[in-house]
Amino acid sequence: MRRLILIAVPYLWLLALFLVPFLIVLKISLSDTAIAIPPYTPTLDLAGGWAAFKDFLGQLDMENFVWLTEDDLYWKAYLSSVKIAFFATVLTLVAGYPIAYAMARAAPEWRPTLLMLVILPFWTSFLIRVYAWMGILSNEGLLNGLLLKLGLIAEPLTILNTNAAVYIGIVYTYLPFMILPIYSALEKMDESLLEAAEDLGCSRLQAFWLVTVPLSKQGIIAGCFLVFIPVVGEFVIPSLLGGSGTLMIGKVLFEEFFNNRDWPVASAVAVILLLILIIPIILFQRNEQKQREAEG
Amino acid sequence: MKRFSAFNVVSLTLGFAFLYLPMIILVIYSFNDSKLVTVWAGFSTRWYGELLQNEAFLDAAWVTIRVAVASSTIATVLGTMAAYVLVRAGRFHGRTLFSGMIYAPLVMPEVITGLSLLLLFIGIGLDRGIVTIILAHTTFSMCYVSVVVSSRLVSFDRSLEEAALDLGCTPFAAFRLVTLPIIAPAVISGWLLAFTLSLDDLVIASFTAGPSATTLPIKIFSAVRLGVSPEINALSTIMIGIVTVGVITASLVSKRASVKQQAEEQAAVRAT
Amino acid sequence: MAETVFAPWTDPQQKPLIQFKGVTKRFGDFIAIDNLSQDIYAQEFFALLGPSGCGKTTMMRMLAGFEAPTEGQILIAGQDVARVPPNKRAVNMMFQSYALFPHLTVWDNIAFGLRREGKSKAEIEPRVAEMLRLTRLERFARRKPHQISGGQRQRVALARSLAKAPKLLLLDEPLGALDAKLRQQTQFELMDIQEKTGTTFVIVTHDQEEAMTVASRVAVMDEGRIIQVATPPEIYEQPNSVYVADFIGDVNIIEGVAHPQADGYDILWVEGRQPLHAKSTRSFSNGQRCFLAMRPEKVAIGTEEPETRNKVKGRIIDIAYLGNLSTYHVEVPGGRIIKAQTANTRRLSRRTLTWEDEVWLSWTETAAVMLEE
Numbered sequence: 008m009r010r011l012i013l014i015a016v017p018y019l020w021l022l023a024l025f026l027v028p029f030l031i032v033l034k035i036s037l038s039d040t041a042i043a044i045p046p047y048t049p050t051l052d053l054a055g056g057w058a059a060f061k062d063f064l065g066q067l068d069m070e071n072f073v074w075l076t077e078d079d080l081y082w083k084a085y086l087s088s089v090k091i092a093f094f095a096t097v098l099t100l101v102a103g104y105p106i107a108y109a110m111a112r113a114a115p116e117w118r119p120t121l122l123m124l125v126i127l128p129f130w131t132s133f134l135i136r137v138y139a140w141m142g143i144l145s146n147e148g149l150l151n152g153l154l155l156k157l158g159l160i161a162e163p164l165t166i167l168n169t170n171a172a173v174y175i176g177i178v179y180t181y182l183p184f185m186i187l188p189i190y191s192a193l194e195k196m197d198e199s200l201l202e203a204a205e206d207l208g209c210s211r212l213q214a215f216w217l218v219t220v221p222l223s224k225q226g227i228i229a230g231c232f233l234v235f236i237p238v239v240g241e242f243v244i245p246s247l248l249g250g251s252g253t254l255m256i257g258k259v260l261f262e263e264f265f266n267n268r269d270w271p272v273a274s275a276v277a278v279i280l281l282l283i284l285i286i287p288i289i290l291f292q293r294n295e296q297k298q299r300e301a302e303g
Numbered sequence: 304m305k306r307f308s309a310f311n312v313v314s315l316t317l318g319f320a321f322l323y324l325p326m327i328i329l330v331i332y333s334f335n336d337s338k339l340v341t342v343w344a345g346f347s348t349r350w351y352g353e354l355l356q357n358e359a360f361l362d363a364a365w366v367t368i369r370v371a372v373a374s375s376t377i378a379t380v381l382g383t384m385a386a387y388v389l390v391r392a393g394r395f396h397g398r399t400l401f402s403g404m405i406y407a408p409l410v411m412p413e414v415i416t417g418l419s420l421l422l423l424f425i426g427i428g429l430d431r432g433i434v435t436i437i438l439a440h441t442t443f444s445m446c447y448v449s450v451v452v453s454s455r456l457v458s459f460d461r462s463l464e465e466a467a468l469d470l471g472c473t474p475f476a477a478f479r480l481v482t483l484p485i486i487a488p489a490v491i492s493g494w495l496l497a498f499t500l501s502l503d504d505l506v507i508a509s510f511t512a513g514p515s516a517t518t519l520p521i522k523i524f525s526a527v528r529l530g531v532s533p534e535i536n537a538l539s540t541i542m543i544g545i546v547t548v549g550v551i552t553a554s555l556v557s558k559r560a561s562v563k564q565q566a567e568e569q570a571a572v573r574a575t
Numbered sequence: 576m577a578e579t580v581f582a583p584w585t586d587p588q589q590k591p592l593i594q595f596k597g598v599t600k601r602f603g604d605f606i607a608i609d610n611l612s613q614d615i616y617a618q619e620f621f622a623l624l625g626p627s628g629c630g631k632t633t634m635m636r637m638l639a640g641f642e643a644p645t646e647g648q649i650l651i652a653g654q655d656v657a658r659v660p661p662n663k664r665a666v667n668m669m670f671q672s673y674a675l676f677p678h679l680t681v682w683d684n685i686a687f688g689l690r691r692e693g694k695s696k697a698e699i700e701p702r703v704a705e706m707l708r709l710t711r712l713e714r715f716a717r718r719k720p721h722q723i724s725g726g727q728r729q730r731v732a733l734a735r736s737l738a739k740a741p742k743l744l745l746l747d748e749p750l751g752a753l754d755a756k757l758r759q760q761t762q763f764e765l766m767d768i769q770e771k772t773g774t775t776f777v778i779v780t781h782d783q784e785e786a787m788t789v790a791s792r793v794a795v796m797d798e799g800r801i802i803q804v805a806t807p808p809e810i811y812e813q814p815n816s817v818y819v820a821d822f823i824g825d826v827n828i829i830e831g832v833a834h835p836q837a838d839g840y841d842i843l844w845v846e847g848r849q850p851l852h853a854k855s856t857r858s859f860s861n862g863q864r865c866f867l868a869m870r871p872e873k874v875a876i877g878t879e880e881p882e883t884r885n886k887v888k889g890r891i892i893d894i895a896y897l898g899n900l901s902t903y904h905v906e907v908p909g910g911r912i913i914k915a916q917t918a919n920t921r922r923l924s925r926r927t928l929t930w931e932d933e934v935w936l937s938w939t940e941t942a943a944v945m946l947e948e
Contacts, residue, residue: 009474014392014401017385017445021404024442028419031426102321105314112311121315123554128322130546132503134520134527135539139325142332142531149328182322240412242506247527257414261506264418274422277415288410465641466674468661470688470739480687484678 036274037067047271071275080259081276085283087254091170092238095177099234100227102178103185107226108219110186111193118194125190129183137176137247144172144248168250176244181237185230192226193219225298232291236284256280326543333536350537357534360522366433367502367519374440375497381441382448382497383490387478389449390456408446416443417510424511431513439511440504444497451496455489495553499546581791582806583616590653592617592743592775593638598647600633600799607633609799610647617742620769620776622786624822625796631779634796635745638777639668652742662691667741671748673732675720681731682707682716688739706734709768726757733765737772746778750785762788783823787811795819811870813856817946820868825902827874827913829867829943833859839940842867845909852884855945869943871916874936876903876928886937889913891930903928905936 038047075081110121128136143149144167151163166172196219204214220227242257249255256276264273333351337344354360385405392398408416420439424431463485467477483490505520512518526535583589591614600608608630615621623631636642637649640661648655656664667688675684685706689699707713710730715723720731729749736744749765750758766789769776780786786793787807794804795818803815814820817828831844831851840859841850844867851867859865880886892912893904902916915936928934 010392013384014388014395017381017388017449018397018401020381020442020445021385021401024420024423024438025404025408026400028423029415031422032415032419035422102318105310106318109311109315109318113315119554119558123550124319125322127547127550128326130499130550131326131543132520132539132546134503134505134523135329135542136326138523138527138531138535138539139329141527142536143325143328145531179321179325182318186318236410237412240414242414243524246524257412257506260414260418261509264510270422273418277418280412281415284410284412288407291410292406460672460674462670462672462674463676465639465661466668466670466676466735467687468641469639469666469668470735471662471691473662476691481676485676 032274032277034067035271036071036278037069038271039066039068039070071271072279074272075275075279080254081256081279084254084256084259085279088239088241088256089283091173091177091253091255092235092241095174095181095238096231096235098174099178099181099185100231103182103230104189104227106182107186107189107193107223110190111196122190125183125186133180134243136180137243140172140176140179140248141167144175167248168253170249170253172248172250173245173253173255176248177234177238177241180244181234184233188229188233189223189226192223196222225294225301228294229291229298232287232294236287236291239284240280329536330540330543333533333540335533335536338533350533351541354534354537354541360519360534360538363517363519363522366516370433370436370440370508370516370518371498371501374437374501375444375494377437377441378445378448378497379490379494382445382493383452383486385445385449386451386453386456389453405446405449408443409450411443413504413506417507420507421510431511431515433516435511435513436508436516436518439507440497440501443507444500447496447500448490448493451493452486452489455486459486581618583619584614584792589616591615592619592652593777594648594650595634596648596650598637598644598649600630600637600642601645606799608637608644611799611801612647613794613801613804615775615777617775618773620766620778620789620791622790622793623777623779623796624781624783624786624793626781626822629796630799631781631796632747635668635747635777635779638743639666639745640664665742666745667736667739667743668745669732669736669747669749671751673720673728673752675728675731675735677720680717680719681712681723684720684731685735685738687735692739702738706738709737709771710734725752726761729753729761730764733768737768737774740772741774743775743777746776748780749778751780751782758785759788765789787823795822797822813944814868814946817866817868817948820944820946825871825914825916827867827869827871829869829911829913831865831867833863833865833945834861835859840865840945842945845911848908851943852940853943853945854941857945857947859945859947863947866946866948867943868946869913869938871902871914872900873942874913874915874938876905876915876917877935877937878927878932880935881937883937884940885942886935887913888933888935891928891932891934894928894930903934905934907936 035047106125110118110125113121141148145151146163146165146167148167150166151160154160155163166175200218200222201214204218205211209217240257241255242261245253245255245258246261249258257280260273260276260280263269263276332343334346334348335343336347336349385401389402389405417439420435420442421431424435424438429435459482463481464477467481468474472480503520504518505524508518509521509524512521523535523538526532593613593615595611595613598608598611599606611630611634623634625631633642637644638651640656640659643657648657650656651664651666676687679687682703685703686699689702694702703716704713707716710733712727712730712734715727715731720728723731729752733749746765750761753761762785765776769789776789778786778789787810790807792804792806793810794801795810796802797818803810803819805813810819810823814823820826821828829842829844829851831842834841834843834850835858836852839852839854841852842865843850853867875881880888887907889905889907891903892906895902895904896919899919900916901919902914905913905915907913913936
């Protein structure tokens with residue numbers, strides 16, 4: 008009996024507030040836009056019984072999905088989100104790996120402090136961290152001020168409200184997500200492995216490529232997914248740092264919903280976004296599983 | 304440190320400079336007297352004063368704190384239950400779906416979570432306000448709590464619970480007297496995580512908040528959309544300060560505890 | 576002897592404290608306990624001995640109430656305990672990992688079970704003090720488990736499980752985590768405490784030496800069945816099977832064919848050789864296959880041909896020097912190796928036998944046990 012309550016309470020909560028809402032999104036994505044409250048048809052009338060339900064099913068269609076393929080705003084936004092997420096992930100990896108590597112090679116008594124320094128920004132508001140860059144990157148901002156003073160540029164660079172600012176923002180905010188899994192993979196590595204590799208004739212660089220990198224592979228994979236997956240649906244960074252030319256699907260969805268009040272299209276956008284993310288999510292879970300098995 | 308080369312020093316220095324300079328600049332400029340945020344016009348705390356006069360911000364802050372306390376507390380209870388189910392309940396009907404629902408929200412784009420919850424609240428005719436934000440925040444943060452707590456439970460020596468049963472505890476008493484005190488650190492960090500996530504959330508709150516309740520992130524977002532403002536700098540500095548003090552205190556406390564424990568263990572070894 | 580020997584299992588008037596009646600336990604397809612029946616008497620120190628996976632831990636966990644039998648009955652003091660949850664059983668367990676509550680002091684750990692019974696402070700305090708005295712832990716009462724040594728933790732676990740004065744105490748590999756010296760010392764402490772408290776102990780172990788030292792009876796288990804239950808000397812001297820003989824201590828097993836004689840059996844073991852001779856309490860038919868089990872210390876080794884009936888000539892191929900003992904591995908005709916053990920009462924330098932030496936092995940006709948399988 009106790010066991011039943013223990014299972015039922017969180018189970019029902021998640022069913023009601025996670026699964027059911029998602030099914031509603033799926034259903035509305037198949038409905039038509041209407042000028043009404045709620046602004047879509049058909050609405051399900053349970054009082055009508057089975058006949059009403061069949062009628063209801065008959066009114067659902069793929070129209071919104073067809074619309075998404077026809078209007079190139081959407082598929083360009085999807086493409087551009089994936090592209091930005093991909094390049095941003097690569098940049099984050101390039102920036103994060105040396106930091107994680109240096110942390111793992113630091114003296115053991117320093118490691119907890121370094122680790123805390125990486126985690127600390129994570130506890131600080133995401134919004135504030137993105138906002139901090141607005142003052143730095145704007146035309147009259149600190150970066151331009153500095154560059155002008157040094158005489159490196161003659162007139163201010165436009166960085167804020169471009170894709171470059173979006174990349175900087177992503178690398179900045181997601182860097183801890185990349186560093187932490189790589190660090191934990193590297194930290195477990197036995198340093199005598201590198202000595203063995205050198206003893207067997209590797210140069211330092213070869214030892215790095217042939218031993219260190221393969222051993223941190225799972226950390227790299229985990230870090231990349233932890234950056235890539237959320238960045239595809241990112242909203243705050245493109246809204247604050249991106250410009251009119253920055254197309255990202257999270258922003259499109261948000262605007263579709265709040266500005267155009269087109270719920271069915273917004274829902275269809277959400278469904279496709281999830282479909283795009285399902286493959287990386289599954290790959291990520293599988294990587295985690297493998298890691299758990301390797302450790303257990 | 305044989306392998307701690309100059310390269311490592313450089314990457315750490317650059318890395319941490321990159322992570323911290325923007326925030327340090329933000330903090331410094333919050334004490335700037337000028338309205339123009341990029342021109343330094345002398346030290347001043349006027350923006351803090353103005354911030355404290357701004358009732359809209361104070362209201363939003365109060366809403367945010369209430370939401371965060373309520374949602375993280377409920378999420379901790381539900382998440383701990385869910386973790387217990389995941390690790391201990393064995394097989395039951397629908398277990399795969401259950402663990403799927405625990406892990407999915409962790410990687411679900413926030414826009415989708417927010418949208419789907421909003422559609423649910425409208426569908427059942429629940430007025431958007433503080434309650435709906437709490438429900439939404441509880442749902443995603445309970446998943447984080449359950450991940451944190453279940454990773455602790457996995458390494459928990461099950462014979463401790465059996466020993467409690469053996470010594471006369473009912474299963475519930477065993478949980479209360481043995482399991483809970485031991486996993487308490489994980490439960491507390493789960494709560495802190497849930498609390499921070501709730502404080503921090505903009506997207507889901509934007510979907511689920513109504514005109515009657517606005518949270519601080521929503522307020523900040525709509526303000527900074529128009530550009531950098533010194534009041535926001537001041538507000539950010541306060542938030543950064545609270546987090547920094549909190550995290551450093553927590554880590555010092557846990558470090559001292561572990562040093563003490565080590566010393567005691569060594570003393571015990573010597574005593575025998 | 577004036578003292579009566581403690582052997583309630585030989586007395587049909589005695590009622591057993593624990594009865595397993597046709598108990599089977601399955602985990603999915605795996606049979607952990609296979610139709611097992613066994614009685615255990617009050618105040619016994621009963622050892623379940625076997626390799627890992629033999630079902631000994633499952634038996635113990637069924638007694639504690641953490642597992643329920645799939646078939647059959649378990650009676651404790653005549654009562655079927657199938658529906659009694661672990662917290663309602665007058666049985667306590669000492670866990671292999673000790674399972675000491677890390678957030679409680681030694682004192683609170685010991686008092687834990689008493690508090691659960693709802694005893695008053697006035698009852699709990701003297702009882703805990705008594706347990707601390709029994710296990711010589713008075714000085715450590717206020718410490719937490721991580722602040723004491725492994726041997727002390729072991730004693731806290733014992734004190735905690737004894738505090739409620741259970742009818743039956745279960746010990747799951749209680750000394751497994753201790754080093755060899757401490758283990759030996761603790762074995763005697765355990766026996767002492769068992770005697771003082773008069774509690775029935777059931778101990779699970781894979782260490783045959785430990786089982787032999789502490790137990791009044793040893794049950795040797797394999798694949799969910801009890802192969803033999805007997806006192807330690809019986810188990811050692813009169814194993815009922817090759818499995819038991821091989822599991823307990825070191826043994827030479829010689830396969831042969833039995834031929835009954837007036838004064839025992841002749842055993843043909845290598846074609847064209849003098850048969851071996853042995854006496855047996857078991858009867859064998861003419862030409863029946865049999866196994867001769869013989870402890871190495873009962874095999875004499877020498878350079879001169881002895882005047883006994885059982886003697887074999889061979890060559891030393893290995894010597895295991897253990898300090899107090901030496902075991903010689905002697906290759907005999909047919910390529911078989913027979914081990915012989917001698918006590919090193921003389922200094923090493925004066926020892927005469929060495930590798931490649933031709934030696935005679937010999938033993939008496941009662942030294943070996945004849946077994947069917």
